[in-house]
Amino acid sequence: MDDKLMLMIPGPTPVPEKALLALAKHPIGHRSGDFSQIMAEVTENLKWLHQTQNDVLILTGSGTAAMEAGIINFLKRGDRVLCGCNGKFGDRWAEISKAYGLNVEIISAEWGAPLDPEQFRERLEADAEKEIKAVILTHSETSTGVLNDLETINRHVKAHGEALIIVDAVTSLGATHLPIDEWGLDVVGSGSQKGYMIPPGLGFVSVSPKAWEAYKTADLPRYYLDLGPYRKSATKNSNPFTPPVNLFYALQVTLQMMKAEGLENIFARHQRMTQITRAALKAMNLPLLAPDEAPSNAVTAVRPPESLDAERVRSVMRKKFDIALAGGQDHLKGKIFRIGHLGFVCDRDLLCAIAALESTVRELGYEGAAPGAGLNAANKVAIAS
Numbered sequence: 001m002d003d004k005l006m007l008m009i010p011g012p013t014p015v016p017e018k019a020l021l022a023l024a025k026h027p028i029g030h031r032s033g034d035f036s037q038i039m040a041e042v043t044e045n046l047k048w049l050h051q052t053q054n055d056v057l058i059l060t061g062s063g064t065a066a067m068e069a070g071i072i073n074f075l076k077r078g079d080r081v082l083c084g085c086n087g088k089f090g091d092r093w094a095e096i097s098k099a100y101g102l103n104v105e106i107i108s109a110e111w112g113a114p115l116d117p118e119q120f121r122e123r124l125e126a127d128a129e130k131e132i133k134a135v136i137l138t139h140s141e142t143s144t145g146v147l148n149d150l151e152t153i154n155r156h157v158k159a160h161g162e163a164l165i166i167v168d169a170v171t172s173l174g175a176t177h178l179p180i181d182e183w184g185l186d187v188v189g190s191g192s193q194k195g196y197m198i199p200p201g202l203g204f205v206s207v208s209p210k211a212w213e214a215y216k217t218a219d220l221p222r223y224y225l226d227l228g229p230y231r232k233s234a235t236k237n238s239n240p241f242t243p244p245v246n247l248f249y250a251l252q253v254t255l256q257m258m259k260a261e262g263l264e265n266i267f268a269r270h271q272r273m274t275q276i277t278r279a280a281l282k283a284m285n286l287p288l289l290a291p292d293e294a295p296s297n298a299v300t301a302v303r304p305p306e307s308l309d310a311e312r313v314r315s316v317m318r319k320k321f322d323i324a325l326a327g328g329q330d331h332l333k334g335k336i337f338r339i340g341h342l343g344f345v346c347d348r349d350l351l352c353a354i355a356a357l358e359s360t361v362r363e364l365g366y367e368g369a370a371p372g373a374g375l376n377a378a379n380k381v382a383i384a385s
């Protein structure tokens with residue numbers, strides 16, 4: 001059906017109507033007083049969302065632009081860095097770092113498992129010469145639905161003293177408690193089409209004073225993503241280049257919505273969506289990729305048995321119910337499907353998606369659970385919490 005599409009992928013995420021309407025307004029001049037006012041409000045509210053007094057800079061680009069900016073502004077050619085790799089986005093960190101000639105040491109875990117903080121501790125403690133300049137990792141690994149234990153890994157980084165901690169928080173910011181100042185996170189990148197509830201196009205980077213110190217001696221090539229000019233312009237509520245003005249209108253609206261809901265409530269809602277989803281899938285006897293100890297609040301990945309084709313599940317869900325689920329990436333392509341529950345998502349969306357999923361797997365001949373078991377389990381969680 002036209003206009004019935006329900007996006008249940010971990011980005012782009014659904015956009016509230018208020019934000020869609022804001023997008024439809026005429027653009028205004030980005031050097032105007034009116035735009036400066038929006039910029040001022042948006043920047044202040046971003047700091048609130050990021051739980052930080054650090055600079056939060058806004059880039060035109062997707063989340064990967066924020067990641068790249070997080071590398072090239074703070075490191076030097078040949079710097080030794082530790083990269084955590086347990087999924088597509090951890091791998092992306094390593095690829096960017098290698099592309100810029102960094103000396104990359106990878107700490108990996110199987111896709112679907114969280115990174116082991118002990119491995120970070122060992123490498124950092126062994127580094128008496130303080131050669132490791134940064135520890136780089138993804139908080140919520142969207143490709144597998146795993147949340148890495150950033151808090152513990154960061155503690156080991158702090159004990160090391162020298163290394164910066166650089167974090168991809170693209171699907172944890174706005175979904176999971178991530179207190180940047182309390183933990184002392186140096187560089188944190190994210191993107192607009194995820195927890196921010198607006199379309200793709202903006203990247204966000206928060207930068208600590210320690211990272212700005214490193215900026216002074218960083219020597220990797222950069223121009224459009226040089227954060228210095230962004231920082232300078234931000235003091236005047238402006239941008240070095242023309243920003244996507246309409247996305248700022250939408251961001252202004254969604255940040256106001258988030259403030260009205262409150263951080264605690266936002267995190268609790270995402271946790272609730274995660275619990276509803278996981279309970280339902282378990283009751284359907286569909287194996288979850290991420291363990292109970294480390295679920296992302298943004299996305300749940302399912303690895304169905306051989307007899308139930310993940311791509312056929314997605315295709316029936318899309319064709320029959322207008323519900324878009326995400327597939328697997330790289331070697332998990334065709335092997336898993338992922339249910340996004342990030343951003344503008346409520347109980348109704350999940351209950352509806354689970355009912356549709358039960359119908360879908362039934363149509364595909366799956367007999368691993370009693371019909372209705374998933375929805376029943378989901379309801380139990382939804383009603384109790």
Ligand SMILES: *Cc1c(COP(=O)(O)O)cnc(C)c1O
Binds near residue numbers: 064138191
């Ligand atoms: C979406 C996402 C990104 C950014 O991807 P873009 O396509 O560049 O926006 C980076 N990291 C994670 C964990 C993501 O989920």
